[in-house]
Amino acid sequence: MKRTTRNRLVAYSFLLPNFIGFLVFTLIPVLAALGLSFVKWDSYSPMQFVGLRNFQIMLKDSSFKIAFWNTLYFTGLTVPLTIVVSLMLALALNKGLRSVKIFRAIHFFPHVASTIAVAVVWQFLYHPDMGPLNQFLRMIGITDPPRWTASTTWAMPAVIIMSVWKSAGYYMVMFLAGLQGIPPHLYEVATIDGATVWQKFRYVTLPLLTPTLFFVLTMNLIYSFKVFDQIYIMTQGGPGRATMVLVYYIYMQAFINQNFGYASAMAAVFFLMILGVTIFQFRLQEKWVTYLD
Amino acid sequence: MAKRRILVLIPILVSSFLMLLPFAWMLSASLKTNIEVFKFPIEWIPQNPQWQNYVTIWSKIDFGLYYFNTIKLTVIITMLQLATCSLAAYAFAKIDFPERNALFVAYIATLIVPFQVIMIPQFILFRRLGLVNRHLALILLQAFSPFGVFLMRQFYLSVPNELVESARIDGLSEFGIYRKIMLPLSKPALASLTIFTFVFVWNDFLGPLIYLHSGNLRTIQLGIRMFVSQYSAEYSLIMAASVCSLIPVIIVFLACQKYFVEGIALTGLKG
Numbered sequence: 178m179k180r181t182t183r184n185r186l187v188a189y190s191f192l193l194p195n196f197i198g199f200l201v202f203t204l205i206p207v208l209a210a211l212g213l214s215f216v217k218w219d220s221y222s223p224m225q226f227v228g229l230r231n232f233q234i235m236l237k238d239s240s241f242k243i244a245f246w247n248t249l250y251f252t253g254l255t256v257p258l259t260i261v262v263s264l265m266l267a268l269a270l271n272k273g274l275r276s277v278k279i280f281r282a283i284h285f286f287p288h289v290a291s292t293i294a295v296a297v298v299w300q301f302l303y304h305p306d307m308g309p310l311n312q313f314l315r316m317i318g319i320t321d322p323p324r325w326t327a328s329t330t331w332a333m334p335a336v337i338i339m340s341v342w343k344s345a346g347y348y349m350v351m352f353l354a355g356l357q358g359i360p361p362h363l364y365e366v367a368t369i370d371g372a373t374v375w376q377k378f379r380y381v382t383l384p385l386l387t388p389t390l391f392f393v394l395t396m397n398l399i400y401s402f403k404v405f406d407q408i409y410i411m412t413q414g415g416p417g418r419a420t421m422v423l424v425y426y427i428y429m430q431a432f433i434n435q436n437f438g439y440a441s442a443m444a445a446v447f448f449l450m451i452l453g454v455t456i457f458q459f460r461l462q463e464k465w466v467t468y469l470d
Numbered sequence: 471m472a473k474r475r476i477l478v479l480i481p482i483l484v485s486s487f488l489m490l491l492p493f494a495w496m497l498s499a500s501l502k503t504n505i506e507v508f509k510f511p512i513e514w515i516p517q518n519p520q521w522q523n524y525v526t527i528w529s530k531i532d533f534g535l536y537y538f539n540t541i542k543l544t545v546i547i548t549m550l551q552l553a554t555c556s557l558a559a560y561a562f563a564k565i566d567f568p569e570r571n572a573l574f575v576a577y578i579a580t581l582i583v584p585f586q587v588i589m590i591p592q593f594i595l596f597r598r599l600g601l602v603n604r605h606l607a608l609i610l611l612q613a614f615s616p617f618g619v620f621l622m623r624q625f626y627l628s629v630p631n632e633l634v635e636s637a638r639i640d641g642l643s644e645f646g647i648y649r650k651i652m653l654p655l656s657k658p659a660l661a662s663l664t665i666f667t668f669v670f671v672w673n674d675f676l677g678p679l680i681y682l683h684s685g686n687l688r689t690i691q692l693g694i695r696m697f698v699s700q701y702s703a704e705y706s707l708i709m710a711a712s713v714c715s716l717i718p719v720i721i722v723f724l725a726c727q728k729y730f731v732e733g734i735a736l737t738g739l740k741g
Contacts, residue, residue: 184567191648192561195614196558196573202592202595206588207591210588293691293695301499301705351734403584432680437590
């Protein structure tokens, strides 16, 4: 048997168990997702091709617009906050503390804990009248603390704070790995040259951390766009539509209202958002990311 | 020097405290009566701990069944993932065949498509297959993850090709190489994949929310959600249930922290 043919046979026998599942349950749905966005279908009457109608409806649907802006609002605050917090934590932990592992574990744990359980706890903590957070705020003299998840103004910040708390440790671990990859001799050289702490950070640490920063930024953006669990538990998109985000609205339209076509069209827009941001990121990467090799 | 240590230590201690605070509050509330839960100032260690809360939850809802369902799903999905992903990854990393790159690109391309984008066509497909409201739907959905293939391949790439080549010259079959050389070498990667899958399946909410409708199929996350909506004023019981839902993850996390961190480095930074 020819070497290529033999290799092919062997390779496919290794691939097959995974590939069949991947093809049927991931690849085909990916392709079908696009097609579904051009139909009207409530799953009871027959599927009907409607061209771009779903997208036109979207433009007039105030809930979609709100969900779209809320997703940007959530992402726009969560991403920078998480990055600043996790980077500062990583920098502090990297300063040769002896018990790095314990602190790393403590910060990483909220990321591993189930969002559902954690969101339930935060919902209690945020309770406007009885919650420990507001009781504490009243104790220190804030007589009229925010009503958090019960207020249209504060519900989104409440979800954002909880989300930053939950994921900061995860990105901190990534930053720590990035920091440990910076060759120590660069700092020695900088010290000999008389660089200050700030100069070392600005001209050694920061440039060499940009690959990690790039990765963290990309991941964090995608994760934030996908926010769902904590919204479902803490606010159900409310009060009113104050925390209605895209995935929540897509879920409602698809699985509660059975508007599969319309929900698919929104899912397509949602995907384009993610794709657009990711491509933009990779384009921009050349401008600011420094690779050591 | 010592002064700088302290300067660094203080913010770390403060943030560690903030990270643990909600968990401490949860644990403390789970051992109180409903009236005591919101008492202020907080009584962190309840004078009269209500241990029976941890007994009541098992009879108030079908918590045992939810636990069992979740363990069942987690174990089956994790085993299937380990088997199928490590095999496929071997082909991608160590066998030279014409379609290798094209197929791998298909895997990678779907890696950036979030579940939320394809959940609708997947659901329609599963409904056609008559699998909605069955655990099998979630198993099939999560057992063949492109992420697992990617993670394992990244690790296999770091195994020198010479090792594989010399085994081939020695007459070992490809499956023999996979089983006798690659699998033993890739224990850390397998451990990372096991933990990621375990935590993902254990904590998954949207998947079960879409597919599992009958009460007897619920996973623990759905169970907690249901508990909250049915007994919204049973604060301490809700907290006790939440603590119980976290315990397996805490154990796995404490035992295998190293692999979490290694797995992150493997999938992320070597990208």
